[in-house]
Amino acid sequence: MDFNLNLILGQMVLGLVNGAFYAILSLGLSIIFGLLGVINFAHGVFFMLGAFAAYMLSEVFGIGYWPALILVPLMIGALGVVVEVTLIRSLYKLDHLYGLLLTLGLAFAIEGLIRIVFGPQGLPYSIPDSLRGAINLGFMFLPYYRAWVVIAGIILCLSVWLVIERTPLGAKLRAATDNPQMVQAFGINVPVMLTLTYAAGVALAGIGGVMAAPIMSVDPAMGTNIVIVVFAVVVIGGMGSIFGSILTGLALGLLEGFTKAVFAEASSTVIFVVMVIVLIARPRGLFGKMA
Amino acid sequence: MLDIADLDAWYGESHVLHGLNMQVPDGKVVSLLGRNGAGKTTTMRTIMGLMGKVRGRLSYEGTDLLKLRPDQVARKGIALCPEDRAIFPSLSVHENLMLPPIIAQGGMSVEHIYELFPNIKERSSSRGTQLSGGEQQMLAIARILRTGAKFLLLDEPTEGLAPVIVQQISRTLAEIKEMGYTILLVEQNAHFVQGIADIHYLIENGHIVDRLEAGEFEKNIAKVDKLLGL
Ligand SMILES: Nc1ncnc2c1ncn2[C@@H]1O[C@H](COP(=O)(O)OP(=O)(O)OP(=O)(O)O)[C@@H](O)[C@H]1O
Ligand SMILES: [Mg+2]
Numbered sequence: 001m002d003f004n005l006n007l008i009l010g011q012m013v014l015g016l017v018n019g020a021f022y023a024i025l026s027l028g029l030s031i032i033f034g035l036l037g038v039i040n041f042a043h044g045v046f047f048m049l050g051a052f053a054a055y056m057l058s059e060v061f062g063i064g065y066w067p068a069l070i071l072v073p074l075m076i077g078a079l080g081v082v083v084e085v086t087l088i089r090s091l092y093k094l095d096h097l098y099g100l101l102l103t104l105g106l107a108f109a110i111e112g113l114i115r116i117v118f119g120p121q122g123l124p125y126s127i128p129d130s131l132r133g134a135i136n137l138g139f140m141f142l143p144y145y146r147a148w149v150v151i152a153g154i155i156l157c158l159s160v161w162l163v164i165e166r167t168p169l170g171a172k173l174r175a176a177t178d179n180p181q182m183v184q185a186f187g188i189n190v191p192v193m194l195t196l197t198y199a200a201g202v203a204l205a206g207i208g209g210v211m212a213a214p215i216m217s218v219d220p221a222m223g224t225n226i227v228i229v230v231f232a233v234v235v236i237g238g239m240g241s242i243f244g245s246i247l248t249g250l251a252l253g254l255l256e257g258f259t260k261a262v263f264a265e266a267s268s269t270v271i272f273v274v275m276v277i278v279l280i281a282r283p284r285g286l287f288g289k290m291a
Numbered sequence: 292m293l294d295i296a297d298l299d300a301w302y303g304e305s306h307v308l309h310g311l312n313m314q315v316p317d318g319k320v321v322s323l324l325g326r327n328g329a330g331k332t333t334t335m336r337t338i339m340g341l342m343g344k345v346r347g348r349l350s351y352e353g354t355d356l357l358k359l360r361p362d363q364v365a366r367k368g369i370a371l372c373p374e375d376r377a378i379f380p381s382l383s384v385h386e387n388l389m390l391p392p393i394i395a396q397g398g399m400s401v402e403h404i405y406e407l408f409p410n411i412k413e414r415s416s417s418r419g420t421q422l423s424g425g426e427q428q429m430l431a432i433a434r435i436l437r438t439g440a441k442f443l444l445l446d447e448p449t450e451g452l453a454p455v456i457v458q459q460i461s462r463t464l465a466e467i468k469e470m471g472y473t474i475l476l477v478e479q480n481a482h483f484v485q486g487i488a489d490i491h492y493l494i495e496n497g498h499i500v501d502r503l504e505a506g507e508f509e510k511n512i513a514k515v516d517k518l519l520g521l
Contacts, residue, residue: 168386168389171382171386171389171390172390174379174381174382174386175379175381175382175386175387175390177381178379178380178381178382179377179379181341181361182373182377182379183390184360184361184362184365185339185340185341185361185362185364185365185371185373186362186365186370186390186391186392186435186438187362187365187366187391187392187394187438188362188392189360189362190362
């Protein structure tokens with residue numbers, strides 16, 4: 001092992017970039033699981049589709065990064081509506097396992113389809129001009145774009161959290177998570193709420209995909225690759241805890257970066273080691289309420 | 292008016308309501324008295340559209356409620372205060388109060404509700420489930436007064452509460468009745484409903500066995516006590 005403080009700090013900052021993606025994705029998963037009781041294994045695919053949508057908007061229509069940040073989540077959200085209404089809706093009365101199987105199958109199917117259309121290789125997506133360059137932090141040169149991802153990712157997650165915890169809309173969501181029947185008996189159309197929640201959760205993944213496009217390889221497997229780590233994050237944080245998923249996502253990104261600096265060989269496994277330890281010590285996860 | 296005729300309802304295979312008949316006229320308080328398991332809560336759930344399998348007639352102001360989803364029933368101006376009170380644990384007292392959407396004009400203002408239930412005002416930032424049983428019951432009633440619903444379904448509002456709280460709820464109901472609300476009041480406490488209901492229905496094994504006007508209640512009290520197993 002080699003302790004070079006600058007290297008450690010540098011890797012941790014970069015780890016925070018991954019952490020921001022983990023947070024955005026596990027936040028969406030948590031919201032969806034909390035209300036719908038569905039473990040959305042297709043989440044990574046919506047992240048990947050977000051990146052591909054940004055790529056296509058740019059290639060076909062010449063629409064750049066900033067408009068894509070608005071347009072893509074709308075497109076992915078609309079797709080989420082279709083998926084919820086045609087497929088997921090019929091599973092609510094069944095065991096969680098069916099939702100898991102369906103979304104996993106859906107993930108394979110969509111990923112396969114994208115691979116057929118675009119091929120397996122990574123596609124280029126450029127960093128927006130306004131975010132080119134880097135800032136000297138003393139211990140490292142941090143590209144502006146990565147700084148943007150961290151800051152925007154954290155702001156995005158905290159805004160979603162604030163909406164859920166502090167607004168009447170969020171109160172409806174929390175109430176429906178507690179007792180959907182009663183919420184519906186008060187005159188709220190819960191089936192529509194479930195649809196919109198699924199759409200919002202996957203739209204978040206879509207935004208993540210756009211943000212990832214300039215720094216990750218835009219390829220059909222990008223969703224699966226990241227979502228495996230994200231599921232570990234969710235298990236560590238505890239299914240269904242909104243704030244827990246944000247905090248855990250960021251913290252594990254930092255941990256991954258730290259490990260990369262001190263013991264690079266372990267950096268891709270450290271999160272899973274933590275997962276095993278947490279599962280043994282606290283099976284519900286660090287912030288989890290549910291079994 | 293709510294008109295129930297030949298109503299049957301099932302939980303899965305188990306047949307719980309058997310040809311239920313009752314009417315709740317506008318502006319009246321109607322009690323539904325019966326023992327544990329008689330089918331009182333099931334009647335409420337059926338009205339609210341929460342039962343899976345039902346048969347018969349159930350109309351409110353001429354609309355067939357059996358065709359509607361629970362949220363659509365609520366939009367007709369019918370509101371439920373359930374037996375378990377269903378205070379949402381993730382919401383503060385104030386959020387619980389504000390959760391049900393306004394479905395018609397003429398609901399009570401929050402100020403008026405706080406006047407009626409000062410305890411709730413004091414505890415408005417607490418978690419809903421940190422309230423005492425009596426306070427939770429008041430919150431559950433208060434919650435449906437804001438929405439403009441004119442037809443209230445109250446399922447055993449006095450269950451498990453101390454006599455002073457029961458008195459307070461009794462005074463509140465008298466006040467609500469005065470304002471012209473229609474109330475279907477499920478109870479096992481005959482004394483409590485005696486002071487407030489205009490019509491009493493007695494239910495046993497999922498059907499109505501008797502209907503008493505307020506004036507006839509006293510001389511039939513032995514029958515009521517027997518029905519309630521007292
Ligand atoms: N979820 C359910 N599944 C199956 N049977 C049920 C269910 N809920 C109630 N029952 C049955 O239906 C019958 C009527 O129940 P209901 O809850 O309507 O009674 P109740 O009059 O409200 O009683 P209580 O005074 O105890 O609240 C009972 O025999 C009960 O066992
Ligand atoms: Mg009952």
